[in-house]
Amino acid sequence: MAKAYERIADDLRGQIRTGQLQPGARLPAETKLVEQYKKSLPTIRQALSTLQAEGLIEKQHGRGNIVRKPRRLVERRNDRHQWEKDRAREPEPKRRETGATEHDTGLSVSDLVFNAEYRTTEAGPDLAQVFGVPEGTQLLERIFRTRYREEDAPFNVSHSYLLYDLAAKNPDLLDESYEPWPGGTQNQLHTVGVELDRVEERVTARPPTVEEIEDLGLTSGTAILVLRKVCIDINDRVVEVCDVTLPGDRTEMVFTTPLARW
Amino acid sequence: MAKAYERIADDLRGQIRTGQLQPGARLPAETKLVEQYKKSLPTIRQALSTLQAEGLIEKQHGRGNIVRKPRRLVERRNDRHQWEKDRAREPEPKRRETGATEHDTGLSVSDLVFNAEYRTTEAGPDLAQVFGVPEGTQLLERIFRTRYREEDAPFNVSHSYLLYDLAAKNPDLLDESYEPWPGGTQNQLHTVGVELDRVEERVTARPPTVEEIEDLGLTSGTAILVLRKVCIDINDRVVEVCDVTLPGDRTEMVFTTPLARW
DNA sequence: GAGTGGTCTAGACCACTGT
DNA sequence: CAGTGGTCTAGACCACTCC
Structure with a gap:
């Protein structure tokens, strides 16, 4: 049985990798994700923070969780x-x-x-x-x-x-x-x-x-x-x-x- | 007013940098840190996870939080x-x-x-x-x-x-x-x-x-x-x-x- | 002001490491 | 078995962004 926050992270990671969530796009609000995955807020937040650590998303206080854009090298x-x-x-x-x-x-x-x-x-x-x-x-x-x-x-x-x-x-x-x-x-x-x-x-x-x-x-x-x-x-x-x-x-x-x- | 988990992280980071906590040493148990800093467990854990992200400590399930040793290059x-x-x-x-x-x-x-x-x-x-x-x-x-x-x-x-x-x-x-x-x-x-x-x-x-x-x-x-x-x-x-x-x-x-x- | 994430608490239960 | 960290819940209140 996989851990809940991992499953959520995997799911969102997949959506980002396949392009369902485009760079620059906003993820659903954390409260929406709570409803969607039927898990508590802290669990959702843990999933999001692993994606942040991987450099896939960026958290913007008051705006939302954004899919990271590749930066100009x-x-x-x-x-x-x-x-x-x-x-x-x-x-x-x-x-x-x-x-x-x-x-x-x-x-x-x-x-x-x-x-x-x-x-x-x-x-x-x-x-x-x-x-x-x-x-x-x-x-x-x-x-x-x-x-x-x-x-x-x-x-x-x-x-x-x-x-x-x-x-x-x-x-x-x-x-x-x-x-x-x-x-x-x-x-x-x-x-x-x-x-x-x-x-x-x-x-x-x-x-x-x-x-x-x-x-x-x-x-x-x-x-x-x-x-x-x-x-x-x-x-x-x-x-x-x-x-x-x-x-x-x-x-x-x-x-x-x-x-x-x- | 600094955030609680940041103050705790800063304090522990200082102890590691000054060598009060040597590489390989175990940090106090999370429950001890709760008493010591008079903050709740999740707050303590948030502080520890920022130190982990910085590569300063390593979490070992069942053993404790260990100060990272520099690796052989x-x-x-x-x-x-x-x-x-x-x-x-x-x-x-x-x-x-x-x-x-x-x-x-x-x-x-x-x-x-x-x-x-x-x-x-x-x-x-x-x-x-x-x-x-x-x-x-x-x-x-x-x-x-x-x-x-x-x-x-x-x-x-x-x-x-x-x-x-x-x-x-x-x-x-x-x-x-x-x-x-x-x-x-x-x-x-x-x-x-x-x-x-x-x-x-x-x-x-x-x-x-x-x-x-x-x-x-x-x-x-x-x-x-x-x-x-x-x-x-x-x-x-x-x-x-x-x-x-x-x-x-x-x-x-x-x-x-x-x-x-x- | 509505919507969103950030911080923090209190507490339950599980899982791993050692003796 | 004792000690330790890992996972998860429910809910309060604060702070930032944007209209």
Whole structure:
């Protein structure tokens, strides 16, 4: 004998998958479902909350339970790194034209709103290990948020870390008011004599924390992609570590791996 | 005035984050929490279920609510593709030694259990578009599952698609009893005259469906990584499409992007 | 103001895990 | 068998959305 809330969830899930309930459509009111399935309200609500956790519906207080629409995906390609490296030594007017995110998304600079915040921190055990420096080493931490001009929530929050002593060679790099910096971090590193050899990106996924739900404007029933980007220069030194949080339901990361010919 | 279940969740979350409640520890019984917070059982349970959704605790019927332990990560590196290409033309004994997953994880063949299932399907709109063939074109679908010998659930389920006509050039490729095929798919493609030029991987994240919770042995409160790998040969033809489902709490994907020198 | 979901209570009974 | 979480009910009142 199947559990009541599971049967109800299965039934509604089926209606959504087969398209009987279209994306954007409102489900019957919870009180209607009570009559329909002859079960109590809390049972109905439990069924609905499992559908919410699966990302199939969205609960809107005062409006109803809505079938989720697939969201438009933002691509994030790994060829952005080479593209950014090529740009890093261009003259400023050219660098100013567009940034890496615009390169990925095909949007223009004016479609996106960019926000930066700088501060200094000390390396904890985790970052100290990645940089290969002692714990407590001073770091420049930079927090970036990118969002569409017409939307409230950013689709990208990243925390970038640079060795403070390295960044301080060019005092302009310590000043957040220069952001958005034309040419991005690779240009900034170029001004202190750094050339990148490779970028290593590590990706995992997990459910969002409450803070991330706030920050990224998620509804519950989504996952987040956690990306750690490590930039390594031609002397095999780690010169930047960047932790990026991306909403899983609107981000598609594209990694192209070229292979040597036989 | 904060909601009661939120205050309780915040309080418990704090205890977990600060380490007052260690991973693996049991929370007080729900009835104890009722006394402690002077709230009704359903309210307590609502607080606990938000913690479960965040992946912080795991509910074990009859035992208690347990603080989740971080899981051991399995790495999946993109240099596996070049590694596999290099192997593809080696003699069979060498190919038989280890596979790409063992290369990633540093485990030996005997630590892993591999399972394959072949069948034929027709290309739906999605796959037809990626392959650049008409809908209904016959495909060979191969379902692979990989798991640790000591564990029940696989950490990797993938659906690989090949053009049937291409695979049929070597009848051995149609027979699942040859799996695990030494040298992997790139060697198989080699036997029908295909050389890969590049691999394109697209990654998103989302909450698991009920089926995936079953298949991958997940507890609720985890996310899955969805990866689509597209293999493109030196004539710019799509020769394999592979959809991979990975549990987000035990997988770390590593992508290294080498950059050209200035 | 009508309709809808959100929060919370009090309590009954079932099912699983351990000893 | 004791202890624990899982399922379900019936009903009160609050908060948001939209007309």
